[in-house]
Amino acid sequence: MKHRLLLKNFALCMTFTLISIVFTGQSAPAQVNIVTSVPDYAAIAKEIGGDRVEVTSLAKGYQDPHFVDAKPIFITRLNRADMLIYNGLSLEIGWLPILITGARNSEISSPSAIGHYNASVSVKNVLDVPTAPIDRSMGDIHPGGNPHFMLDPRNGIAVARSIAARLIRIDPENAAFYEENFKSFVSALKLKINTWETELAPFKGTEVVTYHMLWTYFLDWAGLKNAGTIEPKPGIPPSPSHTAELIRAMKRDNVRLIIAANYYPRKTASIIARKTGAEFLSLPAMVGGRDGIDTYIELFDAIVGEITSTLNNTYNGVN
């Protein structure tokens, strides 16, 4: 009886092995299969790759990218990927590494592989890099620096370049196609950056309160100043004493705008807004963060548009 059971299980094992062989025997599609951790990279890869690539983002645009469930189906997706694009700087540390290990795909697993693209490598100016020893009493500090660099559209250019360069290596047959798409994307983005900068110019130096240290790059580019965060420390939810202190400071310095990514809780921010008379904007922070935002340019159209129109109203109202 025991032997029969062993045999049975062996037979089961073999059946699945055979199924595997049959399925692996299928010819792979001609498209380059790109999997990205967050949708910003998927949007840019789609601009460059067009119909020659198939792009999937693991996280959704309306989701906190720090806390994504490592669903086993993601392993299946990474297993079939030709290229992985992720943010880096520990943004995905809680969920991506185990998926990469489980993917058993050497095209994407080693950091030196052409199909393994850590986007933070392309960013020249990483902000909030700790210059003194850190520990976790300071909250969830990212030792490599602030990971939210895609909220500076200029970084989108460098990232697009790396994606294009890698795509050309992976799929040299379509090199000209990728290069052309890349150039038209960057031209469009650059023209847009000029427009956004003009729109933001009148508000240079305006103080803004944010929820998390998510907007550091955005504020740096937009010429706005961070007047404080609702989180007392990165990743630590608001506390009553910190909130009270923030309200005092906002009243003293006449801070009129609070911004937060729309996946963060809105309660505290709304209370602070009510008590200080400031406006609170719950903004999309990634492509797909709201219906209708499907490209990297649309993301900044929304963010810059909402901020400038709110600031216009606020300051015209005052004067």
Add this chain to the structure above:
Amino acid sequence: MRCRRIFFTLIITLFISPAITQQAFGDEYNDVKQELKELRKMMETMQKKIDELEEKNRNLEMQAKEKDETILDGEETDLTVIETPATERQGFLQKALNTFNPEISVIGIFAAAWYSQDNPIVFAEVDPENTGVNLQELEIGFQGVIDPYFRLDTFLSFGVRGAELEEAYGTTLFSLPLNSQIRAGRMRAKFGRINQIHTHAQNFVTLPLPAAQFLGEHLNPTSIEANFLVPVPWYLELSALGGSPDVATPTFDRSENANNLGRLLYVFHLANFFEVSEALGVSLGGSFATGVNGTGPDERSNLYGIDLFAKYRPLENKPYQEVMLQSEFMYLDADTPEGNLENWGWYAQLVYRFAKRWNTGFRYGIIDTNTPVRKEDGLNVEPSGLFTLIRNGDGKEEEILGLFGRTYRISPMLTFNPSEFSRLRIEYDYLNQDFAQNQHAIFLQFQYSLGAHGAHPY
């Protein structure tokens, strides 16, 4: 441009030549001449206009090109370089991060406990041992990539009964045929779900009854395991493990007696994951483990398991809320010289995370037997894990083979995670055994994690 000039000359000639012939015959020579003059003049102005337009067009083109070139400067659009390494931003921390040290983590789990009886009935070694403050486990982890081919994950566990090498296994990182991945070393076997989850990642203070009863604290043989990712549209992984059962478990014997291939431990697992919707994920698995149980030279234990896990997390509306249902059923069929033992058990737990840092849950666990066997004098059975120490109604302890009767436990809990790296949990356990006194217990568990940021398996 030259072409156009030729073209116009041609037209002019065509127009002019009939005019000249006419001149010979008509008297309107002067009129024609006049007309011709006018025509030529018109042509000239037209030509001029065309030239002007062409020039304008060229200028526009040039301008556009110049603009394009200022938009796309050389370095930015040079697609031959993949990326320029950003050396200037490497602070001292960056350098420290880039060294080859493994990721080190230390996790301490302690529990203040109160039991309603002085000699409490405890099922797993990691459960709080007694009324008082207990060390449940101190886990030290070293993890890292060895070379392009392997990574190593090592976990040492220190508890009240000494140290144990909980896990130390290498995992292949390279692509193998059939989408397979090999793990080799000592590891928590893929039997069901709870057996793969480290103590610090579990949702309750105590281990579920069937896991404690059938797997011991955990089933972690030194072994070789092959995992196949079957290429179907959902996630389907098939695992097969063979190894020495060199750790004490209630179901399988230690390796001293397992000295040939037939006496080794084999574990098979089939894991499925279905993404029912974006918010709802369901995993469903089946397990089978077989090995000798030590009650006699060739007596075997066969352990069957079914595991279910469902997680509902409505990302779009309430991103930090989730509901998790986890349930496992285990069935043990063990041969002994005194006859066949058939024991079974299951547990189900529901955990509701109602805020980013808070969750609460409820668990029901039961173990029972179809073959209650009491130990009698002269029992011809070698001592093995299948014996259970029980205390009967009079408070007298005795060892029995298999299970004595039905045991169930109800455990509600509340957890607060101040951050991702610390945890406070209170839990109440009500234990009911149909052959002994009921037992109540209250726990306050505190847990700290130091070092590398751990991964969160689904």
